[in-house]
Amino acid sequence: MEKRATIKDVAQAAGVGVATVSRVLSGGSASPSTRERVLAVAAQLDYRPSALGRNLRQRRTGGMGLLVPDLTDSFFGRLAEGVLACARSAGEPVVVGSTGDDPEQESELIGMLLEQSVDRVIAVPSGDADAWRPAIRAGMTVIFADRLPAVPQDPAAASGFGDLMLLDGLAAAAPPPARALDAPAVLADDRAGIRTAVRYLSGLGHRRIAFLGGPGHDRRVAAFREAVGEPMDEELIVFATGSRDSAYAAASGLFQSRPDLSAVLAGGNMLGEAAVLAARELDLRVPQDVSLVMYDDVPWAELCSPPLTVIAQPGRDIGYRAAELVLRAGSRRPRTVVLPTELIVRGSCGPRR
Structure with missing residues (x-):
């Protein structure tokens, strides 16, 4: 029996990423030349995404997939524990994949799960x-956990492609507006957690509060902006990629470029760790010189000197509830669940001096 072409085969033959193939085949945004090339290659290789939906409906294998950015991150480890505990109680196997917070790798894993009929x-x-x-059009039931997928940017608008067509005297068709994905999720109440932390720091007299953000922190950044209010000093919002080196560089650069800041809110435990290390390397005393709050509670937070004030989120519960939703999904569509966060005050914050 001849091997069926995969989404990765199409991407390699077309010279694009797997995510680009997914966008084109699902009617998403792409340049005309890229769209034409991908569709031509898909036809040549006889790649038919619609067959995936038939496979899912006809031979459901049982089990579920779990995709997380980093299994070594303690939060995602707790989330995975919750999923596995719920799946174990239901007698369901779990296929676990780590995306490395890389959209291309994520798309490749989605394709792999579809081809394995994980529904x-x-x-x-x-x-x-x-x-x-x-994947959703093919019949896969998807529950998002901890964060939501970003709304895609229009590549033609971002690259000026439409403007170039107009300059050449060509009528550029208006691309369809980018749409958010209407899918259920289990989330922590980022907004309430961030707002409570900012109010706590403001009550201590802090006015120059910085935010260290990373991948998937869009909602936390939005909550931070809302809590701080106008005018917003954009230099006090700094982003890192998913690596520890990037997190440390972002924290160190922030401390050195803005010696006037008095408090930092780290958007995740890796960023909190980086802030602690960078402050120590730069001889900044916590909380005398800078106050620190970290989003997410981890065991080492209490072992710091001083112990870190944190916004605790229920990682294991998020995973467990997400597994419950995906197991119960059927004719009745699950609703998004938002779980509470809690500000745990320890010794890393003090009054502004």
Whole structure:
């Protein structure tokens, strides 16, 4: 029996990424030349995404998939524990994949799960909504956990492609507006947690509060902006990629470029760790010189000197509830669940001096 072409085969033959193939095949945004090339290669290789939906309906294998950015991150480890505990109680196997917070790798794993007829997936998304549309259209039940996929950017608008067509006297068709993905999720109440932390720091007299952000922190950044209010000093919002080296560089650069800041809110435990290390390297005393709050509670936070004030989120519960939703999904569509966060005050914050 001849091997069926995969989404990865199409991407390699077309010279594009797997995420681009997913966007084109699901009707998402792409340049005309890229769209034409991908569709031509898909036809040549006889790649038919619609067959995936038939496979899912005809030979459901049981089990579920779990995609997380980093299994070594303690939060995602707790989330995975919750999923596995719920799946174990239901007698369901779990296929676990780590995306590395890389949208291309995520799209490749989605394609792999589809080809293996895994029809239920819990995911902490790394890519945008377009990466997930083909899977959902194929009949896969998807529950997002911890974060939501980003709304895709229009590449023609971002690159000025439409403007170039107009300059050449060509009528550029208006691309369809980018759409968010309407899929259920289990989330922590980021907004309330961030707002409570900012109010706590403001009550201590802090006015120059910085935010260290990373992949998937869009909602936390938005909550931070809302809590701080106008005018917003954009230099006090700094982003890192998913690596520890990037987190440390972002924290160190922030401390050195803005010696006037008095408090930092780290958007995740890796960023909190980086802030602690960078402050120590730069001889900044916590909380005398700078106050620190970290989003997410981890065991080492209490072992710091001083212990870190944190916004605790229920990682294991997020995973467990997501697994419950994906197991119960059927004719009745699950609703998004938002779980509470809690500010745990320890010794890393003090009054502004």
